[in-house]
Amino acid sequence: xxxxxxxxxxxxxxELIRYLDGPVLQNVLCRTREEALALPKDRMVLSGCPx
Numbered sequence: 068x069x070x071x072x073x074x075x076x077x078x079x080x081x082e083l084i085r086y087l088d089g090p091v092l093q094n095v096l097c098r099t100r101e102e103a104l105a106l107p108k109d110r111m112v113l114s115g116c117p118x
Contacts, residue, residue, distance in 0.1 A: 072116040080114040 070080050088108045097103035 070114060072118065075116060075118050077116050077118040079118075080116050082112055083115050084113045086111045 071078050072080050087110055089111050091107050091109050091111070095106065097106070
């Protein structure tokens with residue numbers, strides 16, 4: 068069963084991209100490479116609704 072869209076209720080959302088170990092803070096500027104690599108990471112799935 069595909070996830071339901073939280074906006075329109077459509078049951079046909081599609082997975083667009085999956086990160087298995089991506090940064091959870093997308094818009095953070097770091098002073099060093101080491102600082103950037105130390106940021107928290109987690110799994111993220113981005114889905115889209117065709118409606």
